[in-house]
Amino acid sequence: MKSFGRWLLWVALAGVALQLFFVARIALMLVVAPESTAFMRSEIWRIAEQRVEGRGTWQWSSEWVPYEKISPNLKRAVMASEDAGFTSHGGVDWDAIQAAWAKNEKRQAIAERAAARQAEREAKLAAKRADAKKSPNTSPSSVQATEKPVKVIGGSTITQQLAKNLLLSGERNLLRKGQELVLTLMLEALLSKERILEIYLNSVEWGNGIFGAEAAAQRYFKKSASQLSAREAARLAVMLPSPKFFETRQGSAYLTRRTNIINARMNDVRLP
Template identity: 65%
Template sequence: MKPVLRWLMWVLLAGVALQLFFVLRIALMVVIDPQSTAFMRSEAWRIGTTSLRDDKKHWRWSQRWVDGDQISTNLKRAVIASEDAGFLEHGGVDWAAIESAWRKNARRQQQAAQRKTPSPRAPKVIGGSTITQQLAKNLLLSGERQMLRKGQELVLALMLETFLSKERILEIYLNSVEWGEGVFGAEAAAQRYFKKPASKLSAHEAARLAVMLPSPKFFETRQGSAYLAGRTSTIVARMGAVGLP
C-alpha cells in the first residue's frame, strides 16, 4: 500500500503545482499582455511542418497585439452577441448553457442512433462555452476533447474571472482568437478581410467577423455563403442591446 500512497501523493502534489503555475500565469496577465497562446503555438507548429512537407503551400502567419481601445466597439458588441450573450453576468461559466448543450447533444446522439440509414457524419457537438472558457482553453490548454481537460478549462475560467476584469478578458480574447489559417486576433482579421485596422470596423464588418468565430477556417474559404450573410444580419440587429464591460 505504501508505494501506491506515495504515488498518489506525488500525483496530488503535481496537480497542485500545475494549478499554482496557472494562477501565476493568469495573475501576470493583469499587467503583461500574452503575446501567444498554447493554441497559437500548436498551430504555428502545424502550419510550419505542413509548409516544409508541401512545396506548394506557403507559410502564412498574421498576429499583432493591439490595446483594447484600438479595437472597434462594434467588434466587441458583435462578439458578445454572437458568442456569449451573458458575458457580463456570469462568473466565467454559464451553467445553464452547459446544461442546455448537454441536453441538445444527447438528443442529437439519440436521433442519429435511431436513423435507419446511418449518416456518414457524426452529429454536430454543441459546446456551450463562454468567452472566458474559450480564452482559458486557447491560452493554456491543448485542443484535445477530454473530460479531464474540460474540467481544467472550467477551473481556469474561474481563475481568469477572479484575477482579471471582464474588460481585460475580452481584450485578451480578441487579440488571441483564431480568424482563419494563421490569422489570429482582431487586428490581423480586420486587415485580412477588410484591409483596415480593427479600430475602423463597421457594425456589419464586425458582425461578419464574429459569425466566423466558431469555424474560422471553414468560413475563410466561404465568404459568400448564404448562412454567413444571414447570420451577420441577425448579429447586427442584436448588437444595439449589448452592453460593454
C-alpha cells in the first residue's frame, strides 16, 4: 500500500509539474510569439515523411504578422464563422456545445435508421440469392452498402481550438479533452482576447502546409493579410473546418454559398 501511495504521489506531482509547464509556456506568449504549434510540428513531420516516400513534394508556408497587420475583415469573418461569441464567453461556449450534441444525436439517429434500412435490403438480397440457387435462371441485382460514418459537429470555441493545436497531440480521449479544457481556461486567464485571436490567426491551418493568415492570403489571393476584402476574408473563414478539402475545391458551390452567409454576418461581430 505504501508503494502504491508513493506511486500516486509521483503521478500527482508529475501532473502538477506539467500544468506549471503549460502555465509558463502560455505566460511567455504574452511577449513572445510562438514559433510553431504542436499541430504544425506534426504536419511538418507528415509532409517530410511523404516526401521521403516519394508521395508528395515539400510545401510549407508560414509567416507571423502582428495583430494590426491582419485585416479586420478576416478577424470578423473568422469569428462569424467559428465563434461569434468569442468576446463574451470565458473560453467555453456551453450553449454551442449543447447545440452540437443535439445535432450529433439527430444525425446519429438518422444514420441508425439508414443502417436499419440497409440491413433490411441486405436480408432481402440474401433471400433472393438463396432462391437463385434453387432457380439458376434467376439473376438478382446486387445491393451495394452505402453506409457512411456520421459527421460529428463540434462546439469548440476559438480559444479551445487554439489550446488543442498549440500544445496538445492529435489523440482523442477523455484525458486529453480534460487537458484541453484546462489549457483553455489558462489561455483566457493569462492572455487577452486580442492576443488569443492574434496567435490563432497566425497558426491555424489553411491548406496542406499553409499556416496563418499571411500565408493563406498569399496562397489564395496573392496579397497580404492586411489587404483582404470582406468577401475574400469570408471565403478563407469558411475553409477553416476542412482546409485541405477546400484547398482543392475552390469552385465548390457550398464554399460560395457559405461565403455569402458569413459575409452577411460579419458586420454584426464585435472585435476584441
